[in-house]
Amino acid sequence: MHGHQLRLQAEQEHVHFWTDVSVGGLYGAIKRLAAEGLLAPVRTEREGSFPERQVYGITDAGRAALDASRRHAQDEIVLRPDPFDLALTRVDPDRVDELPATVRRRRAELERLLAESADHRRRADPWLSVAEKHALSHREHRLRAEISWHDTLIEALPDIVEDEEAGARHALTGRPSSG
Incomplete structure (x- = not known):
């Protein structure tokens, strides 16, 4: 999935209401994850006259990090002081x-x-x-x-x-x- 596609899905699903992910911060997050080796470019796509878009895939290191993050989130109770x-x-x-x-x-x-x-x-x-x-x-x-x-x-x-x-x-x- 390319960044624009991910952003549209995040907006449609209103992820900012049930995660601490900002829809506007997705492009920066993709770049950081790629720089850390957790995502890797798979191909470039172009639809019609739209600009080329880089499609990323998750790496093995990314899957391991995602699994660890998911386990931590499922096990951790978060009640921050107000x-x-x-x-x-x-x-x-x-x-x-x-x-x-x-x-x-x-x-x-x-x-x-x-x-x-x-x-x-x-x-x-x-x-x-x-x-x-x-x-x-x-x-x-x-x-x-x-x-x-x-x-x-x-x-x-x-x-x-x-x-x-x-x-x-x-x-x-x-x-x-x-x-």
Whole structure:
């Protein structure tokens, strides 16, 4: 398959929603993989008046690397820390009153991302395998979990704001607050 063909397929299958592969980065990735000996030129094709296109094939070293990468991805659980958690636990005392609006905006953005993801999945669905459909729906499940967590956070916001304000008062006076 040549790079343009791969890019079209990646766009059609919306791979950027269920992988960390950027469709725009495919050409650079092909060149890097070829430079590393993981892909090798097989032939050059030309359709009509279009420019010549280099068709690549995977090498034995590429198959071994792909197998190792696939095994690692299947065995590894990835739950990256969310920078929001650090920001939540280190709220600016002068802006603690903004926290409820910030959290509600985040939740609304998650709802928007969920709707967008579901729409993309529906449009890509005819071109996806059963496994690809599950991989793509994984994003929606994760977004729903984030929305649910934000709902519990919103319920806890009055206590969080009160606690942060009490901590700020304590820092100013050196005494625990009575309130």
